[in-house]
Structure formats: C-alpha cells, structure tokens
Amino acid sequence: MDDLFEEEKQQQKTLIEAGLDEWGITQLYQRDIVMKKVDEAHEHVKKNWQLEKAQRIKPSLWWQQVAQAQAQTTSTEQSDANANTPKLSNLSTDGKAWFIHPVAMIDYFNIETTLWHEPLKNPQRTLYNSVEIEKKVNGAFGFVRNGGAKSHAGLDIFADINTPCYACLDAKVVGYITEVKDRDGKGIGYGNVLILKVKGEDLRNSRNDTVLEFPKNGEIEQAEDFNINAEHFYLRYCHLKDKRADLKVGDKVKAGDLIGYTGDTGNAEDVVNPHLHFEIAMNPRYNRSTVYDPQTNKLGYKINPALFVNLQAIDKEKQKQKEVLNRRKNEK
Ligand SMILES: [Zn+2]
Structure with missing residues (x-):
C-alpha cells in the first residue's frame, strides 16, 4: 500500500x-x-x-x-x-x-463476498408430486398445497437417495434428530433431521434476488412470526438418510463442508420424488407459532429458503419416476 x-x-x-x-x-x-x-x-x-x-x-x-x-x-x-x-x-x-x-x-x-454454499449440488425444485403429476408448487414455501388449504414449511429440493449435503454457511451442529416410526413401522414427520446454527448476518448476506415463483398459488416470503434481524438462524436438513458418520452435535463446520446424505426418512418413505426438505428457521426445533390458524402456525418461525438457495433449471428427465426408481435400485 x-x-x-x-x-x-x-x-x-x-x-x-x-x-x-x-x-x-x-x-x-x-x-x-x-x-x-x-x-x-x-x-x-x-x-x-x-x-x-x-x-x-x-x-x-x-x-x-x-x-x-x-x-x-x-x-x-x-x-x-x-x-x-x-x-x-x-x-x-x-x-x-x-x-x-x-x-x-x-x-x-x-x-x-457471500459465504453461501448450496445445500446440495445443482439444487432444483421437485417437479412431480408422489403420483407423478407435475406439481412444482408443492415443494415451495407457504400455502401451496391443496389449493392453498395446506401449508408447506420448507423447500423441497430434488435429490436421489444418498446425495451429499453441504453446510450452506459456517455453522455449529446443534442437533441430529433420528427418525421416529409409527406402530406400523412407517416413518413419520421429517425423519432424520440435521440442524445447523448459523450467524444472522451470514444469512442476511446470502439473500439472493429471487422473485417468488408462485405468489399467486400461495408461496410467501416468510411466516408471520419470522424476524430476519435475529442474531442466529437454524438450517434444518430433513428426510436425511444419515449425517456424515464422524459429525457430532457440537462440531463446527465451514460453508461447503459435507454434512450428510439425503434420504427418504420420515413421511417421505419410498416417495418417487425424493428430496431434501430444507428449512431456515429461528429456532432449532419447535418453530410452530401458536397464535394463528393451524396452517399458518405450521409455517411458524420460518422463511422461504428459495430466497437463499439458488435454484437451477429443472431436469425433467432426471426427475421422472422410472428414472428415479432405476437409480434407486442401486442405492438401497
Ligand atoms: Zn417438504
């Protein structure tokens, strides 16, 4: 100088x-x-x-x-x-x-320069629903299901079983919830969930310039109780097959570090639109609000992850059920 x-x-x-x-x-x-x-x-x-x-x-x-x-x-x-x-x-x-x-x-x-690293390579929305009907909106955040009657509190990113997942920001691993099954042995809820705690500022700096894709079909930017100025946020990676074997709660990770693998645990068992259900929330768990109707409560303290994940074009062929099932044969 x-x-x-x-x-x-x-x-x-x-x-x-x-x-x-x-x-x-x-x-x-x-x-x-x-x-x-x-x-x-x-x-x-x-x-x-x-x-x-x-x-x-x-x-x-x-x-x-x-x-x-x-x-x-x-x-x-x-x-x-x-x-x-x-x-x-x-x-x-x-x-x-x-x-x-x-x-x-x-x-x-x-x-x-933003720290942001995509949660998985080439992130794209799930195109189909579970019976191979094109329902791109189903994987979006907001009142997007059943014609607005049901909410969805995350972003569904298409991912064959066993797709590597990465830390989006520098973070601390603050939780790993393992799958709960019902009496019939069926997975319920979000299955295996890995939770990372990140700095509020890092997240704010990672905001992309996405314009909502489905505002007319119920997609929203954030839930009523979400506050973007919080000190910390929590990234929730749901339906995972597993976390990285040596990763422990309390560990620190850097943006881009491998943290786990996608799966179909919880209520996503055997779905033909396998995906990472990805959430950004204000609390590690218990993000439901209590003051609104149940569907609004479900969105709770969360923000639309599409404002941070840089979604890529949908590969229609790759997401076709036949192709998905073919590839899955080799994975399970
Ligand atoms: Zn989902």
Whole structure:
C-alpha cells in the first residue's frame, strides 16, 4: 500500500513540476514550498486512508454514484484544498483513475463476498408430486398445497437417495434428530433431521434476488412470526438418510463442508420424488407459532429458503419416476 501512495505522489509531483515550468516558476525555494505542500497533503491522505475507505470510497462504489460524481466534476484546476482530500470526483479529471479506487474496490468485494454454499449440488425444485403429476408448487414455501388449504414449511429440493449435503454457511451442529416410526413401522414427520446454527448476518448476506415463483398459488416470503434481524438462524436438513458418520452435535463446520446424505426418512418413505426438505428457521426445533390458524402456525418461525438457495433449471428427465426408481435400485 505504501508503495502505491509513493508512486501516486511521485506522479503528482511530476505533473506539478510540469505546471510550474509552464508558469515560469523557476526559483528553487518557490518550487520547494510547493513540493513540501504535496508531501504534507500525501501524509494527510495516508493517515486518513482508513476513514476514507469506510466513509467515502466504499459507499461511493456504486456505479450510479460514481457516474453522478463524475458528472459533477468540473474541468477547473484542482486547488490545494482538494489536493489533500481526494474525492471520488478526482477519478478522471486528468484522464486517469485515482489509484485508491480499484484497491478499495477489491477490498469492498472481498468483504461482501457471500459465504453461501448450496445445500446440495445443482439444487432444483421437485417437479412431480408422489403420483407423478407435475406439481412444482408443492415443494415451495407457504400455502401451496391443496389449493392453498395446506401449508408447506420448507423447500423441497430434488435429490436421489444418498446425495451429499453441504453446510450452506459456517455453522455449529446443534442437533441430529433420528427418525421416529409409527406402530406400523412407517416413518413419520421429517425423519432424520440435521440442524445447523448459523450467524444472522451470514444469512442476511446470502439473500439472493429471487422473485417468488408462485405468489399467486400461495408461496410467501416468510411466516408471520419470522424476524430476519435475529442474531442466529437454524438450517434444518430433513428426510436425511444419515449425517456424515464422524459429525457430532457440537462440531463446527465451514460453508461447503459435507454434512450428510439425503434420504427418504420420515413421511417421505419410498416417495418417487425424493428430496431434501430444507428449512431456515429461528429456532432449532419447535418453530410452530401458536397464535394463528393451524396452517399458518405450521409455517411458524420460518422463511422461504428459495430466497437463499439458488435454484437451477429443472431436469425433467432426471426427475421422472422410472428414472428415479432405476437409480434407486442401486442405492438401497
Ligand atoms: Zn417438504
């Protein structure tokens, strides 16, 4: 960084020297005064670098603002006063970019880079329901089933049994609930569920620019009681075949770490639209609300995961029952 400051200073000095020559200022002592001023100005710039970065450069890195600032720039000579307060409008008055900005830009984008890793490779919605009728909306979040009469509190991402699942963000494993069966030995509920605790800020930074796909068919952004400003959130991976064998409750994982494998445990047993039921909630468990009707309560303290999972195009062939069953033969 120091080298860059030095380089910029020398460039400015060269320009100023040329200016002094032009104006016929040849007296050494006069030139020294000017050069001293340049040194002082650059010391000032260096000292204020952090402040500069935080207060002026970073917010100015939006192109619209860059353009506006450029438009305001006049072609008048720069005075000493603004020589030591480099503004964005200095960007190209002399036809060259102020060196600070690209550097700050790199910093800026590094800071803003999202941690988000998809919960599984090539995430796509489940296309079919359990009897191979096209019902893409069934896997969405909100009042999306039975014509709005039934809610669905997660996102169903198509996944053959045994598809690797990954931590979407840096997280702590806070729970692994194993499948409960009814008296007839049938799986109920969400089956094996792995729960990761993540930082609120990390999730907020991972919000994508998805526009809801089925707003007219009951898909909603979030449940009534959900609050996006919470300190922590919980990612819930449901119907898993199993977690990664060595993973324990209490372990920390990084975004992108393998955490388990999809399955059809719980009430998804033997479905021909195998999927990861993925949830983002405010509590590790017990996310039902109590103050609304049962279908609203079910959505409870959850948000639509499609606002974070970057869903890809649906591969119709891959999701066909025949294909699914063929592949499953090799898995079970
Ligand atoms: Zn589901």
